[in-house]
Amino acid sequence: MDILEKLMRVYFISDERPHITVNKSICQSCSSKECLHVCPAQRYTLEAEGVQFIADGCLECGACRISCKSGAITWSYPRGGFGVRFRLG
Numbered sequence: 001m002d003i004l005e006k007l008m009r010v011y012f013i014s015d016e017r018p019h020i021t022v023n024k025s026i027c028q029s030c031s032s033k034e035c036l037h038v039c040p041a042q043r044y045t046l047e048a049e050g051v052q053f054i055a056d057g058c059l060e061c062g063a064c065r066i067s068c069k070s071g072a073i074t075w076s077y078p079r080g081g082f083g084v085r086f087r088l089g
């Protein structure tokens with residue numbers, strides 16, 4: 001089973017209050033943009049208007065929080081009952 005097939009087994013319960021927020025004004029002066037490369041769910045993308053982030057679909061691995069050296073990311077686990085559900089059976 002490859003990574004895409006595994007990701008197809010994952011589902012999410014979205015919260016209207018994102019568990020991760022990104023200060024995009026800080027991102028404007030970031031040249032390395034590690035977030036684009038470390039997120040296994042590709043939640044960070046580079047668009048014409050700059051780095052974009054969508055919290056829905058986050059696997060809650062924490063890689064973006066660790067990799068961002070600029071402090072642009074505010075990270076917490078989702079509230080109880082929300083977030084990722086792994087189905088590996």
Ligand code: SF4
Nearest residue numbers: 027030034035068072
């Ligand atoms: S690494 Fe951090 S500061 Fe740089 S673009 Fe990504 S979130 Fe923004």
Ligand code: SF4
Nearest residue numbers: 039058059061062064
């Ligand atoms: S916690 Fe992991 S899956 Fe979620 S946005 Fe950050 S890097 Fe991506």
